[in-house]
Amino acid sequence: MIAASGPGTAVVEIPSGSRVPQVASEAQLRTVLAGLSGVDAVGVAARAAKLATRSLKRETKRRALDLAIAMVDLTTLEGADTPGHVAALCAKARRPDAEDPTCPPVAALCVYPDLVATARAHLAGSAVRVASVATAFPAGRASLPVKLADVAEARAAGADEIDMVIDRGAFLSGRLGQVFEEIVAVKEACGPAALKVILETGELGTYDNVRRASWLAMLAGADFIKTSTGKVAVSATPPVALVMLEAVRDFAESTGQVVGVKLAGGIRSAKEALRYLVLASETAGSTWLEPGTLRFGASSLLTDLLLQRRSQRTGAYARREHVSVE
Amino acid sequence: MSSEPGGQGLASTGRVSRLGDLDYAPAPESAAIVSIADAYGLYIDGHFTDPERHESFATLNPATAAPLARVARASAADVDAAVQAARRALPAWSALPGAERAKYLFRISRIIQERQRELAVLETLDNGKPIRETRDVDIPLAAGHFFYYAGWADKLAFAGFGPDPRPRGVAGQIIPWNFPLLMAAWKLAPALAAGNTCVLKPAETTPLSALALADILEQAELPAGVVNIVTGDGATGADLVDHPGIDKLAFTGSTEVGRQIQRRLAARGLPLTLELGGKGANIVFDDAPLDEAIEGIIDGIFFNQGHVCCAGSRLLVHEGVADEVLRRLRRRVDQLRVGDPLDKNTDVGAINSAAQLARIGELVAAGEAEGATRYTSACPLPAAGYWFAPTVFTDVAPAHRIAREEIFGPVLAVMTFRTPEEAVAKANDTTYGLACGVWSEKGSRTLWVAQRLRAGVVWANAYNRFDPASPFGGVRESGFGREGGRHGLEAYLDV
Numbered sequence: 001m002i003a004a005s006g007p008g009t010a011v012v013e014i015p016s017g018s019r020v021p022q023v024a025s026e027a028q029l030r031t032v033l034a035g036l037s038g039v040d041a042v043g044v045a046a047r048a049a050k051l052a053t054r055s056l057k058r059e060t061k062r063r064a065l066d067l068a069i070a071m072v073d074l075t076t077l078e079g080a081d082t083p084g085h086v087a088a089l090c091a092k093a094r095r096p097d098a099e100d101p102t103c104p105p106v107a108a109l110c111v112y113p114d115l116v117a118t119a120r121a122h123l124a125g126s127a128v129r130v131a132s133v134a135t136a137f138p139a140g141r142a143s144l145p146v147k148l149a150d151v152a153e154a155r156a157a158g159a160d161e162i163d164m165v166i167d168r169g170a171f172l173s174g175r176l177g178q179v180f181e182e183i184v185a186v187k188e189a190c191g192p193a194a195l196k197v198i199l200e201t202g203e204l205g206t207y208d209n210v211r212r213a214s215w216l217a218m219l220a221g222a223d224f225i226k227t228s229t230g231k232v233a234v235s236a237t238p239p240v241a242l243v244m245l246e247a248v249r250d251f252a253e254s255t256g257q258v259v260g261v262k263l264a265g266g267i268r269s270a271k272e273a274l275r276y277l278v279l280a281s282e283t284a285g286s287t288w289l290e291p292g293t294l295r296f297g298a299s300s301l302l303t304d305l306l307l308q309r310r311s312q313r314t315g316a317y318a319r320r321e322h323v324s325v326e
Numbered sequence: 327m328s329s330e331p332g333g334q335g336l337a338s339t340g341r342v343s344r345l346g347d348l349d350y351a352p353a354p355e356s357a358a359i360v361s362i363a364d365a366y367g368l369y370i371d372g373h374f375t376d377p378e379r380h381e382s383f384a385t386l387n388p389a390t391a392a393p394l395a396r397v398a399r400a401s402a403a404d405v406d407a408a409v410q411a412a413r414r415a416l417p418a419w420s421a422l423p424g425a426e427r428a429k430y431l432f433r434i435s436r437i438i439q440e441r442q443r444e445l446a447v448l449e450t451l452d453n454g455k456p457i458r459e460t461r462d463v464d465i466p467l468a469a470g471h472f473f474y475y476a477g478w479a480d481k482l483a484f485a486g487f488g489p490d491p492r493p494r495g496v497a498g499q500i501i502p503w504n505f506p507l508l509m510a511a512w513k514l515a516p517a518l519a520a521g522n523t524c525v526l527k528p529a530e531t532t533p534l535s536a537l538a539l540a541d542i543l544e545q546a547e548l549p550a551g552v553v554n555i556v557t558g559d560g561a562t563g564a565d566l567v568d569h570p571g572i573d574k575l576a577f578t579g580s581t582e583v584g585r586q587i588q589r590r591l592a593a594r595g596l597p598l599t600l601e602l603g604g605k606g607a608n609i610v611f612d613d614a615p616l617d618e619a620i621e622g623i624i625d626g627i628f629f630n631q632g633h634v635c636c637a638g639s640r641l642l643v644h645e646g647v648a649d650e651v652l653r654r655l656r657r658r659v660d661q662l663r664v665g666d667p668l669d670k671n672t673d674v675g676a677i678n679s680a681a682q683l684a685r686i687g688e689l690v691a692a693g694e695a696e697g698a699t700r701y702t703s704a705c706p707l708p709a710a711g712y713w714f715a716p717t718v719f720t721d722v723a724p725a726h727r728i729a730r731e732e733i734f735g736p737v738l739a740v741m742t743f744r745t746p747e748e749a750v751a752k753a754n755d756t757t758y759g760l761a762c763g764v765w766s767e768k769g770s771r772t773l774w775v776a777q778r779l780r781a782g783v784v785w786a787n788a789y790n791r792f793d794p795a796s797p798f799g800g801v802r803e804s805g806f807g808r809e810g811g812r813h814g815l816e817a818y819l820d821v
Contacts, residue, residue, distance in 0.1 A: 008347075008348060008349075008350060008661055008663055008671065009347040009348055009349070009661065010657060010658075010661055011657060011660060011661075012657075037614070037615055037616040037617065038613070038614075038615045038767040039615055039617070039618070040615035040618040040767075040787045042787070042788065043615060043617075043618030043619075043621060043622065043787060043788065044617070044618060046621070047617075047618070047621050053458055053462065053670070054350065054670075054671055055350070055353035055670040055671055056348075056350065056351075056353075057350075057351045057352070057353045058351040059351055060348065060349065060350055060351040061351070064348065246617050277348060278348065281347070281348035282348075282661060286347050286348075289347075289348060
């Protein structure tokens with residue numbers, strides 16, 4: 001057999017020490033964002049489609065499935081959520097495959113603020129983090145004090161990570177300074193908690209806007225930029241993920257600051273998740289191949305990841321009944 | 327406003343291993359899905375026949391240099407038999423209603439689609455190009471050309487060439503080794519739709535997919551003699567060119583051979599189309615969509631190992647972004663996976679032949695000798711077979727050979743420009759005129775540049791995109807005539 005060489009993985013050199021520029025005015029912010037390279041929509045779709053043809057086999061696939069599981073933010077954001085349901089998900093998060101202790105736990109459990117305390121209690125002693133949506137999720141249509149109170153409540157109940165939404169109305173009408181200041185304020189309210197900034201790319205309309213919103217959020221102090229709430233028609237797509245991965249790569253190269261990416265909404269199959277890992281690897285490089293920098297916000301995805309993981313280990317297609325239902 | 331950079335949130339959870347590099351395990355397509363005979367005859371008058379002189383030659387797998395099969399070498403007498411068969415088949419074929427000819431073309435298209443996996447593997451084995459490209463580009467486009475021209479067969483009166491355009495007659499068609507099946511489709515589909523019969527001469531190093539196509543034509547029950555396939559080397563091609571019984575000649579290949587053909591055909595008045603070499607320029611302005619431009623540069627020169635007549639083998643980059651573009655370009659070059667063409671994750675496959683490898687090596691050596699700076703991917707190359715690592719030359723002067731001569735390999739020559747005028751002047755500073763790419767987010771500039779480029783094809787924020795409905799062809803030393811689209815019919819109609 002002839003070997004294929006070249007890892008595919010992008011080698012990205014990140015300077016040590018953080019040099020994130022201080023944004024002193026809305027005009028300055030506008031200049032920075034306007035200076036970003038445009039995105040060609042046809043080209044970005046073609047690149048994402050090409051990377052979707054990568055074929056992950058054997059050991060690569062086994063490792064990638066384990067990693068994808070460890071990157072899941074197991075999510076329940078329904079009006080019908082109850083403490084009992086959240087408790088069941090906590091058990092799943094700690095030990096996703098009840099029959100296989102070698103299966104890694106997920107990265108975090110993501111809930112509404114009122115259920116953070118429940119999640120915290122049931123995840124005590126585990127490494128699974130508690131994430132909470134806040135800032136008037138999912139529309140973000142509330143005044144800043146209300147949003148900050150939302151964050152404070154989640155923090156007080158023990159959230160390790162806060163998933164905020166940006167004000168898309170403000171962004172689309174050009175009030176960039178307002179969006180920026182809200183993120184800065186929320187970041188401050190987060191304290192030591194990690195801040196994930198949801199761009200709601202399905203409402204931004206263009207890839208240029210996705211790139212600008214990504215940079216705006218990163219300049220304002222986001223620890224993660226996140227695609228979607230999962231509550232609008234279009235959520236994470238491969239081209240959007242590609243643009244955001246390019247943004248975090250370029251931001252890290254120019255500032256030394258590594259910002260994570262969370263892909264959320266609509267990702268249901270292991271195959272899709274692995275394709276996103278390929279996108280991350282070939283676009284941003286190995287720094288983004290760990291749960292500290294890449295997450296999947298999903299509910300049903302975990303089930304398919306577990307089934308595929310079993311198939312890889314047993315050599316036979318696993319039955320749906322082997323994975324618990326919460 | 328001010329912001330504190332984040333950071334605390336990124337502390338690793340501490341229990342999960344990193345994947346490190348996503349190092350792809352081998353994912354080879356199975357070579358067992360295609361059966362290759364030990365020896366092939368000539369496809370004449372609906373049958374595989376032995377060549378008159380019983381001469382044959384080996385076709386190799388360029389990835390291993392191991393022989394795949396022996397293929398007949400057609401003599402002048404064999405070519406004559408093929409032309410005679412095409413002549414005999416012509417009256418009935420050209421008299422068929424267009425809708426009837428269309429049925430055959432649709433059928434061929436469908437069988438190519440049904441056998442696409444087998445054809446993709448066969449093409450990869452014989453040519454050396456990655457399976458991803460044969461699977462996703464060559465074979466679907468070949469099927470697409472038959473499908474597209476099937477649609478024209480009963481609409482020729484509405485193609486803009488008069489109310490009742492007639493076929494030329496017997497078409498001699500000589501195709502190159504870089505896209506063997508696709509070039510056969512480019513030649514055969516419009517010729518057959520227009521009611522011509524054909525004698526096709528595949529390239530010496532890549533005859534197998536054309537011979538598989540012969541099998542497909544039989545499967546489609548195409549009448550005997552409508553398409554004849556004669557394998558051989560340059561001498562066989564010359565016999566076809568010289569044959570007095572052909573009514574039309576179409577050639578795709580090098581400018582040098584194109585010149586010889588045109589010389590041989592002098593004073594014969596034979597309709598001729600030539601699709602020849604190129605030295606395409608990818609022009610990147612400072613307002614280009616950079617990430618997509620990098621992919622376009624990569625696609626432009628490393629697609630099909632650079633064995634593409636319209637390859638973007640010159641990169642003209644605005645000085646203001648040259649450092650940034652080159653930094654990103656090197657990163658992408660380092661990522662390219664070079665190796666087993668049958669591996670689904672291979673980006674760059676094998677060089678088609680020892681002769682082509684020697685030609686690339688010679689020009690690269692000339693580039694170094696003339697003072698250009700060479701950057702070559704450090705990727706290890708397989709020991710057997712013909713391989714050349716992706717290479718980028720900077721500090722290239724317009725007078726260097728690597729800036730002027732077609733290398734037809736994975737070698738890019740980078741030059742810079744300061745103004746749009748200079749970009750146009752440098753892009754046009756070539757004897758060729760096949761294709762260029764323009765990368766800018768400013769539409770007015772793209773149009774201004776495109777109008778001034780002397781090239782048959784100009785892509786805007788794209789490169790190496792092909793479609794059966796889109797005409798393709800060159801100007802100046804890149805040839806004349808168009809293939810594809812409505813324009814592609816003209817070569818095969820007596821207009």
